[in-house]
Amino acid sequence: MPKDLVAASATPLVLGILSEGENYGYAILKRVNQLSSGELEWTDGMLYPLLHRLERLGYAEAAWKVPSGSRARRRKYYRITESGRQALAEQRRQWTVITGALQDLWHEMSPPPSPALLKG
Amino acid sequence: MPKDLVAASATPLVLGILSEGENYGYAILKRVNQLSSGELEWTDGMLYPLLHRLERLGYAEAAWKVPSGSRARRRKYYRITESGRQALAEQRRQWTVITGALQDLWHEMSPPPSPALLKG
DNA sequence: GACAATACCTAGCAGTTCTAGGTATAGTGC
DNA sequence: GCACTATACCTAGAACTGCTAGGTATTGTC
Numbered sequence: 001m002p003k004d005l006v007a008a009s010a011t012p013l014v015l016g017i018l019s020e021g022e023n024y025g026y027a028i029l030k031r032v033n034q035l036s037s038g039e040l041e042w043t044d045g046m047l048y049p050l051l052h053r054l055e056r057l058g059y060a061e062a063a064w065k066v067p068s069g070s071r072a073r074r075r076k077y078y079r080i081t082e083s084g085r086q087a088l089a090e091q092r093r094q095w096t097v098i099t100g101a102l103q104d105l106w107h108e109m110s111p112p113p114s115p116a117l118l119k120g
Numbered sequence: 121m122p123k124d125l126v127a128a129s130a131t132p133l134v135l136g137i138l139s140e141g142e143n144y145g146y147a148i149l150k151r152v153n154q155l156s157s158g159e160l161e162w163t164d165g166m167l168y169p170l171l172h173r174l175e176r177l178g179y180a181e182a183a184w185k186v187p188s189g190s191r192a193r194r195r196k197y198y199r200i201t202e203s204g205r206q207a208l209a210e211q212r213r214q215w216t217v218i219t220g221a222l223q224d225l226w227h228e229m230s231p232p233p234s235p236a237l238l239k240g
Numbered sequence: 241g242a243c244a245a246t247a248c249c250t251a252g253c254a255g256t257t258c259t260a261g262g263t264a265t266a267g268t269g270c
Numbered sequence: 271g272c273a274c275t276a277t278a279c280c281t282a283g284a285a286c287t288g289c290t291a292g293g294t295a296t297t298g299t300c
Contacts, residue, residue: 001214004256007288008128009218016225026247035221039214046289048249073247073296092226094121094159098129099219101155105136106212124287127257146278166258168280193265193278 001039010042010050012095015088018060018080025051025076051078059084121159130162130170132215135208138180138200145171145196171198179204 017023017031025047032042054060060078067075080088137143137151145167152162174180180198187195200208 001217002128002211003288004124004128005211005214005218008122008124009222010288012222013225016222016229019229020225024247032221035224036217039217040221043289044248045250045291049288052249075247091122092222092229094125095219095222097121097156097159098125099215101152101160102129102132102136102212102215104155105133105140109136109139109212123257130257144278146276163258164279165260165281169257172280195278 001041006040006042009040010046011054012088012091014047014050014054015059015080015084015091018054018078019085019088022077022079024065024078028078054078054084057083057087059087121161126160126162129160130166131174132208132211134167134170134174135179135200135204135211138174138198139205139208142197142199144198148198174198174204177203177207179207 013032013035014028017028017035023031025044028051029042029044029047032040032047051060051062055062055078058081060080062076062078064074065077067073133152133155134148137148137155143151145164148171149162149164149167152160152167171180171182175182175198178201180200182196182198184194185197187193
């Protein structure tokens with residue numbers, strides 16, 4: 001998977017995951033791998049700076065928590081803000097513009113070579 | 121439109137345009153604006169280095185031509201190669217993976233705010 | 241006591257795109 | 271003949287940014 005595509009999808013992907021409910025870094029990492037069938041292969045070093053940026057931009061708020069079994073490792077949970085939801089909606093719109101343009105082109109090409117398509 | 125998204129879509133967009141038939145820089149620029157309803161706003165300085173890279177990678181071949189009215193300005197026409205078609209197919213597949221992941225997330229969100237959706 | 245999994249963090253390198261500036265021809269209006 | 275716009279292409283290197291690589295620490299388990 002090329003870097004630029006990974007980079008461009010990172011923010012909407014994480015905001016989208018947070019829109020499902022608050023979550024913490026390590027779990028987000030697993031969720032991304034799951035969503036992309038392991039094709040994205042993020043490292044934690046890629047994710048944490050992104051989470052910090054979302055926080056800096058006001059798109060998410062962070063809070064330290066300890067899971068119920070009080071002995072466990074503390075986690076930093078991120079919760080999406082209203083501003084973050086708006087940003088996500090805008091980015092979603094932009095993706096639609098791009099994918100629309102690409103689909104106009106691919107429309108007349110041979111059928112897609114993808115393994116699993118339209119799984120929604 | 122954020123830079124990273126523009127950058128990530130540039131190569132598949134141009135390869136897609138070339139898959140319609142050979143074309144030259146200035147006209148590709150117009151086609152991109154048309155396809156994106158003017159939202160992409162590429163400059164020629166962005167396009168030419170990309171075309172050169174496609175050529176260097178063997179995804180396209182270039183040839184100077186003068187349009188039929190022999191007085192006109194010469195143009196450098198690019199034609200997609202077989203290798204370029206394969207690259208396009210692969211990138212198309214990758215986009216499908218990403219958009220699939222995003223759609224999984226957006227699936228349960230509020231309806232898309234996009235102006236014109238699914239125009240295919 | 242050693243290893244793996246969980247969990248988080250950051251400096252600064254590395255890699256790239258795009259900005260800004262350049263060249264040149266054809267056509268149009270005056 | 272002159273000025274302006276549209277057409278048409280090119281490139282160096284600044285500017286930006288993401289990621290690599292390395293670091294800390296706890297819990298469980300063999």
